[in-house]
Amino acid sequence: MSTMQPIQPIAKDLLHEKVSDAIISYIYRNGLKIGDKLPGERQLAQELMVGRNSVRLGLCQLEEAGIIDRMVGKGAFVKREVNADSIQLKLMRVNYQDLLEIKISVERLAIQRAVERASDQQIAHLKDIAQRLCDMADEGRFSVQLDREFHIALLECGGSSTLTQLVLSLIDSLNSFTKILGNVAGIWVKTIPFHMDIVKALEQRQVSYAVAAHEYIYRYDLEVLNDLAEKEIQ
Incomplete structure (x- = not known):
């Protein structure tokens, strides 16, 4: 099995949008499939170098877009596969x-x-x-x-x-x-x-x-x- 690529840290402006983009990029680069689990909020916050509130807001936005599912006590899971041209990726950059x-x-x-x-x-x-x-x-x-x-x-x-x-x-x-x-x-x-x-x-x-x-x-x-x-x- 190939080594998973790390999530890259992001700048601290427009945080929740950048968190969303970073997670989408992570899903795409690592070829995650529907049902695959994402890293936990704490790990995401540490690797992205942002607060957990920003992570939660980013995850909420992805859930609203139908890209992930969040299950209480279990974490977040890929709901829809994404690609580089995904419309969701563009939408997450909206100010x-x-x-x-x-x-x-x-x-x-x-x-x-x-x-x-x-x-x-x-x-x-x-x-x-x-x-x-x-x-x-x-x-x-x-x-x-x-x-x-x-x-x-x-x-x-x-x-x-x-x-x-x-x-x-x-x-x-x-x-x-x-x-x-x-x-x-x-x-x-x-x-x-x-x-x-x-x-x-x-x-x-x-x-x-x-x-x-x-x-x-x-x-x-x-x-x-x-x-x-x-x-x-x-």
Whole structure:
């Protein structure tokens, strides 16, 4: 049996993404097959020269991508064979903060269009969703699905199906990413009042008001990603 090639240490920026790439590279270079076991978290942390939290986040990302399975008390196992051109390998290099900034820029354009084009019926529908979000927030609850419905309705007010599909793709990617943080509802609940502010801005046809409210939501979204970055370096 040939000697296994070691996992190479990585630089300490964008740790969880680099951990994911390093593990994928390890699977590929060593020809691991479906069902083969990966090194344990402690060994990975030592060989990659990163904290165990970064290893866990990297493994979570690989699990989300369907590349590995994680079994409590047993470890992580290869679920899908990878190759050098694997789409997952490319996806792991995505900078999610860049994704957020792209989402915000495109959504801002959609909001500007919505202020000009939204019908009274569309605004009423948007207001109903915002009110339901507010009712949940009063109880300290946040619904990712309802928030997604709000953004769909807002994008539809802008009248561009292309912008709608683009932003929804970004929203889903970001939601998948932040799932590994656990319970972030405490942060996102703070964004709810600004959702209603956007509705009021549409009612008054005030572009600057709508964009300002949207900017506050962006700041809280950024806080979530910063929270992830802090966990990576612990």
